[in-house]
Amino acid sequence: MGDLIENKNLVYVCNETDVETNGMLAIEDDQLRPIAVFNLAGVFYATSNICTHNIAILTDGTLEDSIIECPLHGGSFDIKTGEAASYPCEKPLKTYPVRVSDGKVYIDYDQISAESPEFECSVDKGVDNIGDRFLEGPQFPTITLSTGQAFQVNNNDETVLQSALRAGTAFPYDCSSGGCGNCLFKLEKGEVEDLFPEAPGISNYARKLGYRLACQSIPKVDCTIGVELDVKYTPPVVPQKHAARLKSLKVLTHDMYMITLYAESHVEFMPGQYALISLPNNNAFRAYSMSNISNSMGEWEFIIKRVEGGLVSNLIFELASKDTYNIKMDITVDGPYGNAYLQSNSKKNVLCIAGGAGLSPMISILRGASARPEFDDRQLLLYYGGRAERDLCVEDIVSEDSRLKGRVKVVSAVSESSTDVLNKISGEVRRGYIHEVVEKDLWEVLHEYEIYVCGPPKMVEAVQKTLVNKHKLPDKQIHFDAFY
Template sequence: MSGETSASAPPLRIQVEGGPAFEMAEGEDTLLRAALRAGVPWPYECSVGGCGACRYELVEGEVVTLWPEAPGLSERERRRGKRLACQSRPLQDCRVRVRLEAPPEEAPIPPRPLQATVVGRRSITPDMDEFVLQAPGSALFLPGQYALLHPPGVVGARAYSMANLPNAEGRWHFIVRRVPGGAGSQALFAALHPGASVLLDGPYGHGHLRAGERDVVCVAGGSGLGPMLSVARGVLAEAGPRRVHFFLGLRQQAELGVLREFEGLDPARVQVHTALSAPDPGQPWAGHRGFVHEMIAPALPAPLDQYDHYFAGPPPMVEAVQQLLMVQHRVPFGQVHFDRFV
């Protein structure tokens, strides 16, 4: 029997041209996540190849591209040598060119991979479930952030936002919508029953709750309910008097069961407005018919620039809310918070 042990490979060194250098440990899955764990303010939004925010150029070294067809890059960008950090795994020391973000005023919570166990699951609507995961240590994140889950049998990670608040018990709550044809959500619904294990990596995201004095507007569509509930709960956990104006966009009356999620929130500080975009004509509905963003300005007692705005949901809804706030009502950029998923 040999007394020799196999040594781990030394970490790779990644040098940002004109900026910091950081190490990428053996077993790390992507350049982006290695940078964020090292505290490097690499630009990003979705973390899974859809948005293109983490694009960079490889100056020296070699990387493998995990998803060559990722929609976050156009063919023209690929021809020009652009790459996505969230889809790049360095094979050797590298030098890269990227415009880093300005360091935030407060140090972000570094993301970390955790092996989590499903300890609870319940149905919210016919196509949405809440999954409760237990992971080692405290659940460290900011209200409104997301984590990456690695569904069993599916290549790559999927981004899902937390619906609860950070806690010392290590509980991570996710509200997930089963997407027709979506490999990630279909795998989660099929495999994540109590007792199952899943790799969780987080937190990520810029659309998190900020401290302030202005009342808060939350706009949620579909499974965007999760992060907006987290933001609303975060506001209520503050010592101040801030109120939440919550705008919820659903499709039909069958989804109205999500309103039970608001029963534990202080009705004196949270006002919920619900819109149905395609109400079933065979069932009663006296509320707003149409898209959720159409309700916002008429329902609020003050101009839109008097609020801090948070929103999450399908890309068309996110784009419509952006247009409403930033173009039509000139809400300052610093009062608009969301994460872009494509």
């Protein structure tokens, strides 16, 4: 024990017998950061117990070999090195040297305490694009960042995120629905109403520390918050609210429809973005991606999947079964939002990978690319996956669009059908999961494409693992909004 006592950085955390073989143990001590201790076949490792992607306790997740999977979004780390092992985790974990003596486990804590900045959200001082848009009229709460910069809430039902983006602030986010957790901030002063207390994008542990989700928090009074801004989230088009009505609905498959909403205003967004739709007498809103592009006709077009029990989608379809032109429906379209839009500065070919209603933003991106001269000499590819033949509709959409027909190569695939499906555009017959089909066709040339992905979470995750983990493509080459 003498050597251990001489090293002031060594801290006793548990006994060897406290950690089962191939198991893990959370170390909870008011004087220490949360620590995880692992026992891999008698060899001990220690890491921070907080996921670097979002604030969640890692030991609430699962351990397989040396990989710990976060319970919040499924990202993972190698506990031996601390390196991120899978999306959405990118930053490595803090690891600690371990010493075992006389049946006791010690870690070299390197003079780190619970007051360490690990728990602080700091504003990126390199970002200085906070808007100064203070509306005249009723005074609504003001949001002040830790640096003193501020923006004002525009109405009494606007979230922190909506207010920030309307002010042009580079506030991190993806889904706007409480699932991804990317809009996490620390409430340092003030009060907010939590729209979604059970939101999967934030852990109970993070809530206890004072963190909240900007997309689910409505300020009730002036607030001071801590958040790490990132210039890449600066909105290319400032989101606004538009009053709209249902103009038309077209059946695409047994459970997918193309709807068009009409608003008496110019429609502007980047190809691939989404909007938040809410219906009259209903506080619920849902995120839907546009399938058209900016236009002066006031049209917002969406491909929507009818979900059993889905509040907004089912209401839309019920109303659409009536005479829509004689119904006064005050639908609100709030947008645009989203970061997975067409990268016009890229010189690469375009590869879109979609499943389900994720087809909507991919059609928008392809329409946007086909309308821009700088894309005339580039390949436009669309890979679309469904479970069975009845899920496929992309060939009809492309063939009916004069710009896309003959310009976009389409490859459809089914994963659960017992019969092959003939692709009407390319003539190819494909079977299997869409990420497998993409890999088989393009693995040697994936680096030549700017890649856009949208679909069910498991599909997006499979594509991401194939492209990043297996084929080592850089994250910046792959674009998707993280919906969970």
